[in-house]
Amino acid sequence: MTGEPEGGRAAAGVPGGPFTSGGELEAARMRYARRLAGRGTRVSAADRLAELAARLLGTDSAQVSVVADVQTVVGGVGAAAASVGVESPAEESLCTVTVREGRPVAVTDAPHDPRVRDLPPVTSGVVGSYLGVPLAAGGHVVGALCVFDAGPRGWDEDDISLLELLATPVMAELELAALEVDYGDERLIWQLAVDAAGVGAFDWNLLTGELRWDQRLLDLFGLARDTFGGTIEAFVASLHPDDRDRVGAALTEAIAACGEYRAEYRVVLPGGSVRWVGARGQALAGPDGDAVRVLGAAYDVTAVRDVESRVARVLESMPTAFYQLDDAWRFTYVNGEARRLLSGVSSDPVGATIWDLFPATVGSEFETHYRAAVETGRPVTFEAHYPPPLDGWYEVRAWPDHDGGLAVYFIEITERHAIGEQRRLAAARAGLLAEVTAALTDTLDGEEAVGRLAQMLVPVLGDWCVVTLVDGADAAVDARLTTNWRRRLRDVGWWHADPDRRDLVERYTAVRIPALADTSFVAETLQRSKPVLIPAHAAEKVGEVLVPGEARDLARRLAPESAVVVPLRGRNRTAGLLTIFRDQGRPGFTPEDLDTLTQLAGRAGLALDNARLYTEQRNLAEGLQRSMLTAPPEPDHVHVAVRYAPAAEAAQIGGDWYDAFIQPEGGTVLVIGDVVGHDTEAAAAMGQVRGLLRGIAVTTGEGPADVLRRVDAAMQTLRIETTATAVVARLEQTPDEVERGVTRLRWSNAGHPPPVVVLPAAEGQRPGTLTLQAAGSNLLLGIDPGTRRDEHTVTLPRGSTVLLYSDGLVERRGEVIDRGVERLSGVVADLVADGLGLEAFCDEVLTRMVPDARDDDIALVAVRLHPQDRPRPAEAGPTAVPPGVPADPATPDG
Template sequence: MDPSASTSGTPDATGPEILVFSRAATSHPSRGELARRLSGAPHDTRSLDRIAALAARLLGASSGQIALLSDEQLVIGGAGASAGAVGRRSPAEESVCSLTVEADAEVVITDAANDDRAEHFPVVRAGTVAAYVGVPLRIDGEPVGALCVYAEEPRTWSSEDVHVLEELVAPVVAELQLAALTQEYESERLVWQLAVDAAGVGAFDWDLVTGELRWDSRLLDLFGLDRTTFGGTIDAFNDALHPDDLDRVTRALTEAIDTIGLYAAEYRVVLPDGTIRWIAARGRALAGPDGRAARVLGAAYDTTAVQDGEARVARVLEAMPTAFFHLDPAWRFTYVNERGRELLGPVRGELIGANVWELFPASVGTEVEAHYRRAVDSGEPVEFEVSYPPPLDRSYEVRAWPTPDGLSVYFIDVTERREAEQREAQAAARQHVLTRLSEDLTRTLDAQQAATQLAEAVAGTWGDWCLVTLADRPIADPAVRTPAAAPWRRGLTDVAGAHVDPALRPVVDAYRRLRIDALTDASFLARALTTQDTVIIEDGATEAIDAVLGTGDARELWRRLAPRSAVLLPLRGRDHTVGALSVFRDAGSEPFSPEDVADLVDAASRAGLALDNARLYSEQRDLAEGLQRSLLTAPPEPDHLHVVVRYEPAAQAAQVGGDWYDAFLQPGGATSVVIGDVIGHDTAAAAAMGQLRGLLRGIAVAFDESPATVLSRVDRAMKTLMIDTTATAVVARFEQTAQERRDGVTRFRWSNAGHPPPLVAVPADGYGATVEVVALSPDDPGAPYELLLGLDPEAERTDSVVTLPRGVTVLLYTDGLVERRGRLIDEGVAQLREVVAELVGAELTLDELCDELLRRMLPESNEDDVAIVAVRLHPEDRPRPPEAGPRRVPGPLPAPLPPRG
């Protein structure tokens, strides 16, 4: 699948160029040659698929694709519709990605079917691609492919969309470079194997028990024999030897067999045509079950060229593209090829004949010595990697294999491959940190918490310490600022800071509180905010910022922190700046690299949007909560009857609800309390709540009637006033005659319109640890809750009455206190009864009880708003307790209106 696009922008918009083939090539290959080489390299399609998927997801597109283009297109990564095309080759002229490669620039199109550059492509005509955006992939400065996303419907792409794709180019190019280096590395391994083959080394195996002597084909060639002419015995070998060398070779073999040790000999053989050839042989005798030698294994190669001065084997070794050297059993250098001399050249003294451990004493006791000795002791080859510090500053894969006359070692330079892997890992790690930072910031809508998370994420990742600055109002774009604009520092606060060194965190915190006022108009922070550009101080940050600080404590704290370099970035919201991020590195740290600055720009962009969201949320939340609270008034405080109210809004911004409470005195002297909940969670519910609350309290005060009558009048008034809503409510009155006052009791009369029942907590002895909590249901246990308000204006409503002793606590609440997703409301009520019993038993004041009750019952992020009314009946034969506050009642109450017929 190949998307379509249109070109726009500048050719240098896709980030850094990376040289891939510089080691192997003598000149820069063409773009097509580069693409063909990369097409043949082994790619990590899973990583490339993830990048394509990430690109599509970040741009909100249906599909993403990574492709290489020469004379054909190869899709090497895909997501969405392109997922099935990975590994597929197709003609380049049919690929819309060719527009991106030919232009060597970003390509953007909103409606492919109506774009004369794209309408001819098959996938556009088929309707598969309707909108496209892509950026080129460059190797050695040449565009070799494209990273793109596309959609099945026309759409508009923003400059931010293009920027996101450009940010994702780096890990794609790093993967391409790694694939190319891996291919080159395998080629070097093949060259080495060919070099060994070219040396003409043959192998032999002499079974001392059966007497059979087996030679491989290369050794047969060295002796000028074949399978039919070689006798397969030690006598056949002796027959081929030059007579003058027979005794010497026999003694060497006998000694190796007797000692079960090494065999080494160099001798002449007489070929069937009479030609003399020199052979060098190395081997080892191996013991059998009885401890005596059972076989001799070894290898041999032609040394005629060396003996004749031609040094053919030496030339092969010299031509090897890797460093090679040989150590004898005494760890002395016997041979070092040219690349080996380059590698070992910085050492002083002659290499040949020198002991490796004396020449390189720093290697003694390291993994290098351990691996070399293990290879010699075990007789098995070893492989390992080693990195050398400057001035060599290279990484090598080392292969060492034991031979009868010592240890052969070669080094393959894997520095570029390791650096590519490291770059890819660093790019992935940086992307992971940025992704995690975005997730952390989007999980909170509290600006202070978001700023703290940003400071802690940046310090230790991109800097040694940092400060986060927020503005109490958005900072406009400098292009629209007027001469009368406010000074740059007005409304700014350094709200968060962090340092990797715990001992310096108090210093950063103290400097944070003083910095804004201490900075002059020439400060770098002022420049970053007024220009809304990134400001970089590569070196000498201590002196540079000291010069724009006023005298006083802030300057002294700054000199204690003394950073080397700094980066100051504006935190941009949607169309304005919400603050700034200041990042510092201390004297012992490296200056900021271009990659570091790019990451910080990305982090600041993500943080700016998150902080802007938090600001908008706070504004909406404050507006919603202010509206809700403006409708809820403080309760009266009649003598010996303490009323406490609480309202807790839902966690989601602007989700004002219909929960309300009320408490007022009626003309007859009774205290009425109300709890209610209008169905819904929006501004309409809040408005309906305000109407019902005003309607109910007006009717209750005007007529001074029972709770059931009040609810009935409200029901009928709602129909007359066409208030189209439904609500639950409990209306209750605390009534008392003179005799009841003398007896120390109070009647509690209530009527329930489909609302959770009130709770009454009765201490066993008036006040004490033993508390019984009762849910007040209707007098008839079998009677259902009466209808909600707003359903039937003619519904019959009844009162329930219970006589309460003084000292009890009555609680009215809305369902948000007990109802949770995934939990039955009965379970919540049972928990509430347990908590109320514990808190009343602990003899908390009523205010303390309400605060602790909300803390225990509500989750960290409550989904519903909550209202509660708590009433405590203090004994009337004692003074009103101080914790109940002053007596607070209106003046003389007017007589209630008589009912009208």
């Protein structure tokens, strides 16, 4: 808070609000302020009220200032104590800001507040935060009551209201002091003399009974020497009747212990008025150790008592509770509000020790904070609950005093705490709902999703729980149970808050479903499709609907007190069940708990339904895609392996394809392609383009470039309106190349990522890689049928590995594709160096290149050219070629 907004509080009783500089109004205000300041340095009540303000607001310092042409501090504690009676320039004071604004001024961070940051108390570090309220009387704002700390702090409306409440007695005390000035110098000098000589002495001889008083003491009691009897009975006769027993007890105790005598009592003067007297004394021992005399002094404390009485009236009028503890933890004062709040324990706690009267405070937050405040000398603020008979929550502020005691201000906040607790629980439930929703949508695996649910709900909503799937459930199952209803159930998640009991829950889930009776709560939930609550004695009631055996025994060992079974509803179906249990000592399920569980169950049911739909769509898409991809041939000494990995999205059936076949003359053709798009239209177009390409290649026997040129022309003629990338490659050998152990690879590229070749390594060296980039690739298919199609040739030694792939293997968001191809080259070289067979090679390429969920289809064709001067390796499997086609890739014309 940096101050009241415009239109906030105005100073009480000040016409027109804050004073205006100059003019008759300002002159009158100045005269009034000087008049008050002239008496202010001797107003002890201002110190007491400043101390009270600091205690109640929990600050280190407070002061009462009168502001005229200068500032005069007339009362203060803490950092302000040294300034009492001191005048300082008004323009250097924060209180002048309060006087000028004529309303409360709250500063939370003084070094950064433009109103006060340049004032000396702030720049010197004395004031870091400040709260001041104006002192107004006679139609003028004449000063301020303020509290401050060296560091920053916030102020709320309660703080401002409390300080304004204290401003009233402060102003009254200042005006009373000003009136005394009017009695003149003679009255003042007389009063000072009385104050200076205001102590009387007494000597009580316990052996003779004689009580001797000096003249000052006789004057205090309003007696003459010839009218004072000189006995203890005469002294007691002058006391107020209500004080006699207490004073007698104090004297008796001092005499018995030969110790100190201390008392404050009222004296009834001869005219009937009452004077407060404070007495201190000492019982002196004789030769035998028993007390023989009591010596002491007494003085007038009426003025002090009047101030305390005025302070007490302020405290009594406060709507908040206040009590004072002495250094022995005894109640010395309790205001009316505190007596009301504490009436469940004692109507008048004064004189009792807090630990005896309120035993529940022992070892509690109350004792911890109270003792810490006294030991450290620092105020404390905390909230705590006191059990019955009070049974309430309290906000407590406690301040240590200089005598080792403690001042305590507190208010009951039971209702506020209950509202806060409700909000906290509501926020926790909202947070749990959000957390569960995120967990359920984070995976498309239904069992994994609901399996997470158990650990998230325990112990927030229960001590243990079980999550069950209902396989193949539909509306008919919800309406009535069939004979095999138990077979539809599978417990897929469970958890217990106690780690030592989790094995029991796991075993319970393994045996409970076959043991469920038709009258079980699970069956009832399936039939009703609504939550079923077991409010109490859950162990007994659950056991009754389990057939005798291990499941019933485990249920009773787990001993739940309450339980609820909630259906996980999907789209017009019960997709699962959530059973959550609470043990003894924990309250039963509230309507709010059931509402939260119902919401959670609804989200879990939808997650299960979505997972089911996803699986169905994915299986359909993948099945359709795979139906268009055929098994590769296996020519002699050539091993071909293929892979197709669909995208993670269920419906992302796409246009990626691979192909491998043998042309009639014996050449092995390898194809990798990708129709633009990721939908069923792309998949259909892929099927058309793939069919065209393999048909043209087989029937014409032409090389890769001619095949691509014919496919481009056929797409235009057949009005296949799509575009596609593709690489067509053919493995060829002449008889001479067979003898030399090499194979030619001829290829043409229509806008597709380049194939990668891993060459066999020389002994002791790492395999080398070759990217078949050539001078570049030609246009995609489906753009310009007249485009030129280039063809390239590379001679490969036997033992080489060739990899054709679709772009999903190497493309990454925010990365150029060349970087992915470079990374792939390194991976395939490592795998060949590790000696992996071709099938394992393909699997590991997918694992290393795409470790996370895929957002695109991936197709692979890998070929390994085994040496022809030795048998075909077993890892390559048997030779598989179409009837009438040569088993090796040699061609008559090369």
